[in-house]
Amino acid sequence: MSTAKDRAPGPAGSGLNDDIGEEKRLALYRSQVRLRDAEQRAFDLFLQNLVKGTSHLSLGQEAIAAGFAEAMVKGDLSFCTYRGHAHTLARGVPVEKVLGELMQKDNGLMRGKGGSMHLTSEEHGVMGSYAIIGAHLPIACGAAWRAQYRGDKDVSVCFFGDGTTNIGAFHEALNFAAVWKLPVVFVCENNLYMEYTPIKDVIPIPQPAADRASAYGLERILIDGNDADIVYRTAQKAFARARAGEGPSLIECLTYRHSGHSRADPAKYRPEGELEEWKKHDPVKLYRERLKQFGVTDEVIAEIDASVRKEVDDATEACKAAPSPPLDIITTDVYADGGWAWRN
């Protein structure tokens, strides 16, 4: 786990002039609130039958998406899973684009062709969300290989869950990245569960990712994934290492999802009290307290909360009003010529 030093770099109330600084702290807070509100809205819209297909929320896991995204710079690349709304939003993709895709509207990121599990916004560095467990770890290696080959300074960041550490592609990617010393950062969001089965039931070691780092010659990194400051600092360190040509990192972030695995899941399998215990360590709440400790006023916080709320409300309205996608896009973009012709 993180050390006390990581957790609280300056004494509470000492002002914002620590290593993170005011601007970044406010950005980290805004981002987390934005993810929280947008995902909560997605859930509400689902209850209203306006979100179709499946959807996998990151409620409770916001500090990871926010912390990494705030440590990234333009050009850095994110590779996400089906649980990728938060990571997509955290890179600056408009809420409307994400909700639009969930609502299968024409204003969605991929105009409804991809769906909630495949959010992609290359202009924001979101290089796709992948719904086959583990598939994107090797793909992130490839993007990092390109950076290494060309001397580009960007980092590829690949997010995945605890359960993903047991699939073959995880192993192949970690070894490959380590041997080739690729500028890729693997982020395991350990939320204690796969779909409905606890991760501890299916691994012979306590930590699914951290306890395997040594198999790839990597440092063991296990952090509190609900503390955005810790996440941010850990990300910075890993990115610096990657950009310096020192190779990949594997970071395990402890966290918890507040909702079920997907929209279909009421999460009945969790032991009583577990959710409540974790809610005490809610990343958004924690960070609001943190800001206050650093002297940020209630007014500033309220202003952020309100402006995010408005963004999400506006996005919701825009999505409700948006048309469905036209059917003629069904056969576009199968091939690079824009079409789908497999014959002459």
Place this chain on the structure above:
Amino acid sequence: MSTAKDRAPGPAGSGLNDDIGEEKRLALYRSQVRLRDAEQRAFDLFLQNLVKGTSHLSLGQEAIAAGFAEAMVKGDLSFCTYRGHAHTLARGVPVEKVLGELMQKDNGLMRGKGGSMHLTSEEHGVMGSYAIIGAHLPIACGAAWRAQYRGDKDVSVCFFGDGTTNIGAFHEALNFAAVWKLPVVFVCENNLYMEYTPIKDVIPIPQPAADRASAYGLERILIDGNDADIVYRTAQKAFARARAGEGPSLIECLTYRHSGHSRADPAKYRPEGELEEWKKHDPVKLYRERLKQFGVTDEVIAEIDASVRKEVDDATEACKAAPSPPLDIITTDVYADGGWAWRN
């Protein structure tokens, strides 16, 4: 590496009454000579154009096959790779059956239908040789699961190379076996090379298997794979653990192949002197010296050498005289009804 204690349990010349004992030592020697001679013969027959298709010899690696097989009891199961002749022979399969398959004769183990890479003799516990890297590790788990489920006391032993530790199935199998505490023993024969590329070029750790054991909560076991006594003792320990319900083991055996990867390979990629250095540590030579240290006479050794030579000679003649398989078996045994009908 193995300790001095492992290497020489009794002072030289002190007689055969150590933990291994005379009978087993002679069996270990006979087995290694048998593998050596049979494989050398396969190579000669290949030069005479009588072995067709490919073939992957274990010359130099005999102590592993012999040591494990001698520690196995009837009912224990072997899962091999394309480099499986040695393991097949070590379980007692007649040389004729193996050479016959390599020569694609009707007396071959599978009458020419499988070929050198797929030697299988279920009556001897040889549950197949698998030519897709890594595929048999999960399969061995399944056999061990059956033993666990039924309360059978047999152990499943799965042999594979250093290069195999980088494929996804390795990781999935190790985790699966560890979590389910299956009676399976994974044996990595680290002969320093994959096909033509050194293993050290493609891993970020010194030992491909041993340095990964901890990722599955397993003990790090790295032994001299050219010393049949060490192999035998290590196998016994792992089997006892498996039979006691304590779960799998992962054993890395250091060794070296004297010939190329397959019949097509002159092995030019090896640094000068490497082969010669390893030949000083030849398992057969080493074991012959060991027997002498323990007071076995030259006559006894010569008798074993001669009888093995005769077995291989006889097998060779039988194979040369054997007919080719009849063509009507081409369509048998696709399905369990004996035939190949996919339609009515």
Place this chain on the structure above:
Amino acid sequence: MAEISYRDAVTRGIAQEMARDPDVVFLGEDVAKPGGCFKATVGLYEQFGGVRVRDTPISEQAILGAAMGAAMTGLKPIAEIMFSDFIAVCFDYIANEFPKARYMSNGQTKCPLVVRTANGAGSRFGAQHSQSVENWCMMIPGLKVVAPSSPIDVVGLMAAAVRDPDPVIFFEHKSLYNSKGEVPDGEILDTLGTAKILRPGKDCTIVALALMVPRALEAAERLRIDHGIDCEVIDVRSLVPLDTKTILGSVAKTHRLFTVEENPRLCGWGAEIVSIVADEGFYDLDGPPVRITTPHIPLPAADIMEDVVLPTPQRIMETIRRGLGS
């Protein structure tokens, strides 16, 4: 006799076989305590216990490999691959291990197992969770491939698959889980390799599978009512073994063939059946044999798009009407 859902029929089929034979074991992701991601195995864990019904890590290769090793040594495993699209991450077992072991060993190695998996579109899950991939298995020599369309067939074919001495890939259709049908009480055992003529007819033969079966029946009904066209509808049920007799016999009677499949265009089972009929039944055919398929594209997620790419009763009807020149 009771009306049960296709979903419950899965549980019932498995339970029937597990109760009958202690060698039948069941493994997969979230199949035991949680009862399966599609709730198609609820209660098996409670009924048969955690030793026979086991949750696994997310390790599809380990799941299928373990099933194979267990099958080779005497058990009769049923392995779940949650979505059929995930067959791609463990395809080596499907393509290279299960189907070749017996042959390569000259008959020594046995591999009696069932892989059951949720196949097909309709849930708006997008391109990686909606495919119909039964042709990925049909094309591999040594496998058997089944895809039932009704609860009673689910039970009976599941029993047949479990008792079969060969590896059987059992495709359940996600969009049929909620469908219902009458299932008699007591043991049910069907036969692999048998198609069913669900509706006799004389003007053309429609061969369909899984979700396409109710759609073909609906199209046939509308063709009768609106156009007086009398279609024979065959539920092919089992792709391997393939009941070519029933299909060729039907075409010999109707002289026209339409296949309705959810696969994308190229190399689906429709192509196989059309090719067989075009060759062996050439002189029976009075007009071109026509495949009705999903277009050769990845599947879109949005409901309105997904709904139009799969063959609909409307499209089936129009294609047949046009094809018959009515």
Place this chain on the structure above:
Amino acid sequence: MAEISYRDAVTRGIAQEMARDPDVVFLGEDVAKPGGCFKATVGLYEQFGGVRVRDTPISEQAILGAAMGAAMTGLKPIAEIMFSDFIAVCFDYIANEFPKARYMSNGQTKCPLVVRTANGAGSRFGAQHSQSVENWCMMIPGLKVVAPSSPIDVVGLMAAAVRDPDPVIFFEHKSLYNSKGEVPDGEILDTLGTAKILRPGKDCTIVALALMVPRALEAAERLRIDHGIDCEVIDVRSLVPLDTKTILGSVAKTHRLFTVEENPRLCGWGAEIVSIVADEGFYDLDGPPVRITTPHIPLPAADIMEDVVLPTPQRIMETIRRGLGS
């Protein structure tokens, strides 16, 4: 103009493209320093250096995944999968990732890469190293699939594949590596999606691919000499895009179709082509379209067995002769 082997044509095609475009990189197992398990890439490491030509661990998923990530972000990778049978261990990239990324992202994601792999039988390697699996790829929407039969086509189609903006699976035939043919000097660039009529004829159309092309030509020659049958032989070369115009045009002229493929019986590309012709060219056909394939069995290892299961010139000849009733 020089006579070079099919094997050397592979190297030449790759070298031509690597010399032209610094974004072309090449990775695979034993491809760099050792020059490839089939020696088809000897010299590339020396010519282009270890940064562009890289040996990998035995990690097929990492190889294809890395190729994809590099392709998405601007490189043009060529990835080798040593034997095409191993596509089964990385099939997720072939089936679910490469071909769907562009579509799912509504056109944002690009995936310009080439997977080259040694396909086919003839080396007595047995069931797991001898398969013809081009249909495993043809059936997946979003891929392009090429399988050349001659050195000149290897060079030209390799160049076209590397320059193509879509994922291309490039099947080299193991048993053709030693075959030779004239290849002009200088840059060669061919076009995907074009079949070649290698021999014009009027009595029937033979469509073949890869190793089956020389066999079809040999059969055609014997049919002319022994039976006066004049066959048109088409090398289909590219399965996706598929040159249906050339095939349908030929059948319109000859009125009979025979496909010759190395795939096992079910759901091969022969079934697809027969189905297309049976539908769209039905009234052109004077007799049944016939598929000549390997039987639907795993491949045996022994030479005498392997030799009889693949379509031989003899079997092709006899099937056509019988089919034409001569």
